[in-house]
Amino acid sequence: MNAAGADTDTVLRKRQLTVRTTSSNGGNGFRVGGGKGAAAATPPEPVSPSARLLEDFFIVVVIGIATPVNDPVARAGIAAQFARYPRFRSIQVTDEDGGNPRWVRTTLNVDDHIIYPELDMDAVAADPDKAVEDYVASLSTRTGARPRPPASxxxxxxxxxxxxFVALAWHTVVDVASFFATTMFLKDPHTLFKRVKHGEFQRKRIVHRGLSFDDVKLVKNAMNGAYVDMINSGREDEVKWGNALGFIILPFFIGMHKDPLDYVRKAKKVVDRKKSSLEVVFTHLAAEVILKLFGLKAAAAIFHRMISHTTISFSNMIGPVEQVEFCGHPVVFIAPSGYGPPEALTVNFQSYVNTMMVNLAVDEAQFPDCHELLDDFSESLRQIKDAALSLGKHHTKA
Structure with missing residues (x-):
């Protein structure tokens, strides 16, 4: 929510909320917030191993809207839409002896989820984008089976x-061995993208830049690439809530190529190879087994060590192809990111309508000018797109 859009008589909220509390009766029949009915009768659900492993990782999503915030409409939208999701109306409860945490339904209080930050209005007037960026930065100092062909x-x-299947098995063995070797002793060589001091916490600055999704599609078509669509369906009570955590280690090649498309060709070759592997399934199972056998501290230490031995974390997500609204407000862009991993750079890609948003979470000490890095992303896509256009013209003449 923007401070300018809030009513002047609204009390500025500065306290941080927690979703963790302690049950005095072992979690049996635990009631939260005085609610009745479903909120109080729903039995506690154990927090998944993956969620416990990621409890120190935080997701930050910046959503740009086309109009000033209408406070009553936003509150009504949050109460009506978000209240449908079990996690949004649940808190974590643990026994007094520090037992396993569980999700317990509670009565939703919208005021607990809307915070109006105190912003320097002079800074907002001078550069509103940077003012929001500074505020967000301050938060961090907070497979499917192959069908058998017919006989014909x-x-x-x-x-x-x-x-x-032989290739799948072999690739899986190699990838899993490489994953565990990375966890134990293999390290990426030092580059400018690698954090210098892993043991020290540094503030993360989160920045984003919109690129043309049409340009991305042009390159994808020129290189005969493909998108991966993940579609989840089903009624709310049929959805299994929680995090399914898995990892894939991808090599990045740093070097200068005369043809910018060579970067794309190498990346496509690596990804195509990774598609013929069950690495993500095994790493997911390994994370759960280690957590159950050795506990949260051991699993978190192993996870942290693996992340520390690599250079960059990145993810991508396909967003809406048509403009959507957030609680009655037209959305201009969506920019998800986060902080917590001990790496100097985290990259997230998010498509929305005809824009591909590049979201960077950077270590300020390592990248003092992160906007220059965003410029490099823009320039790289421009060069790759021009090379793809030239390739298309060459094929047309031939």
């Missing part, structure tokens, strides 16, 4: 299908 397809098709 012939022996060659059957042999190819069988070979795909």
């Amino acid at each position: 397809a012939g022996a060659l098709a059957f042999a190819a299908w069988l070979w795909s």
Whole structure:
């Protein structure tokens, strides 16, 4: 919420809220907030191992809207829309002896989720984007099975299908071995992108830049690439809530190429190879097994060590293809990011309508001018797009 859009008589909220509390009766029949009915009758659900492992990681999403915040409409929208999600109306409860935490339903209080920050209005007037960026930075100092071909397809098709499983098994063994070796002793070589002092906490600055999604599509089509769509469906009571945590280690090649498309070709080759592996499944299972056998501290230490031995974390997500609203307010952009991993740079890509948003969470000590890094992303896409256009013209003439 922006401070300018709030009523002048609204009390500025500065306290941080917590979702963790302690049950005095072992969690049996625990009631929170005096609620009745479903909120009080729903039995506590154990917090998943993955969620416990990531409890010190925080997701930050910056949403740009086209109009000033209408406070009553926003409150009504949050109460009506977000209250449907179990996690939004739950808190973590643990026994007094520090037992396993559980999710317990509580009565939703919208005022607990809307905070009006105190911003320097002179700074807002001078550069509103930087004022928001500074505020966000301050928060951090807070597979599917392959179908068997029909018999009519012939022996060659059957042999190819069988070979795909052999390749899958081999790639999985290699990737899992590489993952555990990285956890134990393998380290990325030092580059400008690698944090110098892993043991020290540094403030993370979160910045973003919108790129043309049409340019991304042009390059994708020129290189015969593909998008991965993940579609979740089902009724609310059929959805299994929680985090399914898995990792894939991807090599990045740093070097100068005469043809900018060579970067894309190498990346596509690596990703195509990773698609023929169950690395993410095994790493997910390993995380849960380690957590159950050795506890949260051991699992977190191993997880932290693996992240510390790598250079960059990145993820991507496909967003709405049409403009959406946030509680009655037209959304201009969506920029998800976060802080917590002990790496100097985290990259998130988020598509929305015809924009691909590049979101960076950077260690301020390592990247004093993170906007220059965003300029590099823009320039790289421009060069790759121009090379793709030239490639298309060459093929047309041929």
